[in-house]
Amino acid sequence: MAAFLDPFSTQLDALARRARLRRLVPRAGHDFASNDYLGLAHDPAIGAAVAEAIARGVPVGSGGSRLLRGNAPEHEALEAQAAALFGSEAALFLSSGFAANMALLAGLPGPDDLIIADALIHASAHDGMKLSRAQAVLAAHNDPQAFDDAIRDWRHKGGTGRPWIAVETLYSMDGDRAPIAALNAVAERHDAMLILDEAHATAVHGPGGRGLGAQLEGQAHVIALHTCGKGLGVEGALVTAARPIIELLVNRGRSFIFSTSPSPLIAVAVSAALERMTQANDLRARLAGLIGHAAQHLCAPLSLPAPTSQILPIILGDDARTMRVAAALQGAGFDVRGIRPPTVPRGTSRLRVSLTLNVDEGVIEALGVALQAALAGEPA
Numbered sequence: 001m002a003a004f005l006d007p008f009s010t011q012l013d014a015l016a017r018r019a020r021l022r023r024l025v026p027r028a029g030h031d032f033a034s035n036d037y038l039g040l041a042h043d044p045a046i047g048a049a050v051a052e053a054i055a056r057g058v059p060v061g062s063g064g065s066r067l068l069r070g071n072a073p074e075h076e077a078l079e080a081q082a083a084a085l086f087g088s089e090a091a092l093f094l095s096s097g098f099a100a101n102m103a104l105l106a107g108l109p110g111p112d113d114l115i116i117a118d119a120l121i122h123a124s125a126h127d128g129m130k131l132s133r134a135q136a137v138l139a140a141h142n143d144p145q146a147f148d149d150a151i152r153d154w155r156h157k158g159g160t161g162r163p164w165i166a167v168e169t170l171y172s173m174d175g176d177r178a179p180i181a182a183l184n185a186v187a188e189r190h191d192a193m194l195i196l197d198e199a200h201a202t203a204v205h206g207p208g209g210r211g212l213g214a215q216l217e218g219q220a221h222v223i224a225l226h227t228c229g230k231g232l233g234v235e236g237a238l239v240t241a242a243r244p245i246i247e248l249l250v251n252r253g254r255s256f257i258f259s260t261s262p263s264p265l266i267a268v269a270v271s272a273a274l275e276r277m278t279q280a281n282d283l284r285a286r287l288a289g290l291i292g293h294a295a296q297h298l299c300a301p302l303s304l305p306a307p308t309s310q311i312l313p314i315i316l317g318d319d320a321r322t323m324r325v326a327a328a329l330q331g332a333g334f335d336v337r338g339i340r341p342p343t344v345p346r347g348t349s350r351l352r353v354s355l356t357l358n359v360d361e362g363v364i365e366a367l368g369v370a371l372q373a374a375l376a377g378e379p380a
Contacts, residue, residue, distance in 0.1 A: 019320035020340050029335040031358040032367065037204050037310050038283045039357035040233025040273055049272035050265055058268060062261040067250070070261035078267045078274075079238070085274055086210055086226065087218040088240035092249055093270070095262050097199050097227035098124040100237040102131070103253025104195060104223065105166065108245070109134035112161030116150045118142065118178070120171055122197065123343070131254075134164070141171075144182035151190045163192035169212040170200040173344050173352060175311030180213050187221055195223045202277075203231030204284060204310060209277040232273040236262050286357055293361045297368040298353065302375070312353040313339075314371075321378055322349040328374040334367050 015021040040046060053074070054060075064070035075093050082091040094100045105128030109115055113134040117125055120141045129136035135154070139146040151163045165187050167178045180196070187194040198211035206214040209231070216222045220242050229235040239249060249256065287310060295306035304314065316322045319340045326338035329351075340349045351371075355364075 019323050027335065029330055029333045030363045030367070031335055031356055032353050033335045033337045034354060034356060034358070035200065035230035036233050036358060037200075037231045037287060037354070037356050038233065038277075038280055040203070040231070040276060040280075043233060043273070043276055045276055046233065046269050046272040050269050053265055053268040058264050060263055060265055062263055064260060065257065066261040067257060072261070072264040072267065074264040074267040074271070075261065078271045081271055081274060082226070082238045082240060085278070086214070086224065086238075086240045088224070088242070089218070090243040090246040091238050091240045092246050092253075092256070093262065093267060094237045094239065094253075094256050095259055096229070096235065097122075097197070097225060097237040098127075099255040099259060100225050100227075100239050101125045101197065102128045102255040103249055104225070104239065105129050105136075105164075106131035107252035107254060108193075108248060109164045110161055112159075113164060114151065114154045114159055114161065115164045115166060116147050117166040118168065118171075120174065120345075121166060121168055122172065122199070125166055125197070134161070135159075142176065142179055144179055144186050147183060148186045148189070151186070151192065163187075163190050164195065165192050166195040166197070168197040168199065170198075170205065170309055170311070172200050172311065173339060173350070174313055175307055175309040177212060177308065180216070184216055184222075191221075193221050193223060195225070197225045197227075199225065199227035199230055199237075200309075200311065201231075202226040202228075203233075203273075203280070204287065209280060209284065228270045228273065232270065232277060234266060234269045234273050236266055236270055238270075283357060287355065290355050290357070290359070290361065290364060293364050294353070294355055297365045298371065301368060301372055307355075310355040312355065314351040314353060315348050316351065317347055317349060319349045322351065325371075325374045325378060326351060328377070329367070329370055332370040332374075334363075334370055336367070336371075 062070035078093055079091040101124035109132055111133040115129055115134050115136040116139050119138045137150050139150050169178050196213040201212045203209040205212050223241040226238045291307055299306050322338040329336040336351050339352045
């Protein structure tokens with residue numbers, strides 16, 4: 001048996017030597033790692049909605065895929081609520097943001113089409129593009145001209161289908177925002193579809209937490225993906241778009257068609273989270289205050305630029321050094337994780353500091369002190 005498994009052990013050993021071996025570890029320390037930006041994962045109103053649903057007999061399991069017997073009234077009610085809230089014709093609830101990106105990019109663009117994705121877009125988009133019937137190319141990060149050039153080059157070479165532009169509105173590892181207005185101008189100029197992955201913006205940014213692309217929702221060429229397991233504090237994902245797009249997704253989105261549907265109780269929880277989101281200006285203001293506090297106590301002492309969002313990358317470059325500093329911070333009681341390739345480009349390993357309402361100003365100040373000590377103990 002051991003000899004049979006040797007090739008797998010060899011692969012694990014190689015990852016360990018490169019400081020890229022991943023392991024599951026228990027939660028511990030102050031939260032600077034989660035995406036629970038508004039602290040809604042423990043929100044009493046969301047928990048009460050789920051408890052009430054259990055009391056009236058809503059089942060824990062869905063029993064099957066949505067196209068079989070897994071389509072519960074709670075799913076449909078959530079989708080109607082989301083469409084109205086985000087200003088789209090229709091919405092579709094899927095089990096995760098990963099599943100949603102897979103369904104969108106593998107299922108909707110046709111064989112004559114072109115997908116142009118930002119170079120730093122999430123792994124789920126890359127996997128969706130690999131399964132797509134369309135040609136796919138990457139454009140330089142946050143460079144609208146690069147998207148425009150890619151479309152023009154494709155047309156010049158005989159491309160006849162529809163372009164699909166795919167971006168995140170707020171990037172999960174750099175914390176920077178997409179130039180949405182300029183990208184939308186490119187989409188309109190070339191009759192392209194525009195996919196806005198709002199994963200790290202939903203609930204946190206935009207009017208009422210509706211995302212950084214809220215002003216574009218409802219337009220025929222715009223598709224938005226609102227992840228429910230980050231700022232909303234629950235799980236799953238909502239795709240909002242024109243009704244024909246949603247209906248085509250039901251028919252062609254394989255990660256939707258062939259997956260058991262999310263629990264009806266999760267649909268209830270997401271519904272409550274959306275309601276909570278619209279009334280959470282106070283939480284968003286508190287988070288903005290913490291971001292400003294981090295600029296003063298985390299960034300300024302290290303001569304780093306002030307963060308523009310709740311995601312603060314501290315790029316150290318070397319994989320092993322990054323993981324040693326992360327381990328030192330964890331040992332001091334701060335749950336800060338090291339991020340290495342292939343999640344980020346080679347040579348950009350980093351500490352990803354996630355600011356959430358699960359900590360306060362005093363904890364941020366203490367992290368700043370611990371971070372300076374950890375970096376001082378490391379060779380540059």
